Amino acid sequence: MMINGSRQEHEVEPRQLLVQFIRESAGLTGTNIGCDTSSCGACTVLLEGESVKSCTLLAAQADGASITTIEGLAGADGTLHPVQQAFHENHGLQCGYCTPGMVMAAVSLIEENPSLDEAAVREGLEGNLCRCTGYHNIVKAVLAAAGAGA
C-alpha cells in the first residue's frame, strides 16, 4: 500500500491490523493506539482520503490502498497543514495523545463539509475522545481551520 505517498510492501499475517502495519511494519509511530476497540479514535488515519479507525481494519483490507497518517500532512519543508496550524494556534491539545487521530478526523470532516458550524464540528468529532481538554479548544481549532479553507 501507499502510505503518505511512499510505497510500503511488507509480508503480513492475515490477522495483522492496519494500525500495526503502520506503526510496526512502516515504522510510523505518530498514529496512536488508544482503546483498541474502535471507540476512542486515537488511531484515525485517512484511507483514500476518508477517516477510518486503523485498529478495526486488517492490513490486508487496505492492500493496495492509499493511506495518509499524521506524518503525511505537513509539507516537505515542515510547513504545518492548516489543521495542524489551527490546533497549534488555538491550543487544541493538552497531553497530545488523541491529537493525531483528532487532526486526521478533522481533515476528513472539513473535506466532506467545508461549511461547518460548531454543532457540526462537535457531532463530526463524535468518534474521537479527548480526556484532557473538554473539547473547547479542539472545536475552536477545527472551526478556524475550516474558515481558513483547509
Next chain:
Amino acid sequence: MIPAQFEYVRAASADEAVALLGEHGDEAKLLAGGHSLLPLMKLRLAAPSVLIDVGRLRDLSYVSDGGDHVAIGALTRHHDVQRSSLLQSSMPLLPYVAGLVGDPQVRHRGTIGGSLAHGDPASDLPAAILALGGTLVIQGPGGAREVAATDFFRGFLETALGPDELLTEIRVPKMGGAGWSYQKFNRRAQDWAIVGVAAVGAQAGGGVALVNMASVPVRAASVEQAVASGASVQDAAASAAEGLDPPGDLNASPEFRRHLATVLVRRALEEVASPR
C-alpha cells in the same frame, strides 16, 4: 488486541464468495466493512477459521430507483446511505438512521448489508428496515431468493442466511411522503441505543420497530395493531413492551427498557403524526 489466527481469502465476485462459502462451510465468515465482526474477533468472541473478504465487490455498492421501491446494494456503506439524495427524497428515515450509526469513521467502513447480516438487536438499521417493510435478496449456490425483513431475524445474532449464502441487496418500499421518526436513546453519542424506535406513518405501512428490546430486532406488533385500530397515541404507546423480554445490562434493567420503550414509542408516534 489481535484476533485468533485465520485464513484470509478475497472474493472477486458474489458468485466466488458463495463458492468459497460452500468450500469452507460454517467455519468461514464473510468480511464486508468489518465493523461488527472485527471487534468481536479482537475480543475473541468470534474466531472463524476463514475470512472471505467481500469488501471489494464494488458492484454490490449502489442505490437504484426501482419504481415503487429503492434497491440498495448490500455493500453500500452507511456514509453513502446517509448521503444518497434518492434515499433522502424517497425514504428519509433510512439515511437519517444510517447517519446515527457509530461515528463518521465507522460509517466510512460499515455496510448496510453487513449490519443486517450481523443481526444485532442493538443495531439501528435492522429496526429501520423492519419498520419500512424491506425485503432482503439472498444469493446462494442455487440462485437468488427473497426474504421479508420480518422473517429474516431468527435469534440472537442469527438470521435466515444459510452458511453458504450472501446477502446481496435490500429492497425498501418508498415512503410516499409518510411521516416518520427514529428515537435513539443512549448515554454517549457513538453508542448503541439503550432502546430505539423506528416508526413510519400509515401511508408507508405503519410499521413500528424496536431496538434492544428482545434478542432480535423486532416489530412492535401490539403498537401497530393499536394504531391501526384507531387507539390514541398514549394508549398505543402504553403497549410498546407487550410480549417482549428485553435484556438487562450495565446501562439498563429490563424494567427500565420496558419503560423507555413506552416513552420513546409515544414520542415516535407523535412525531410521525406531526408533519416536518
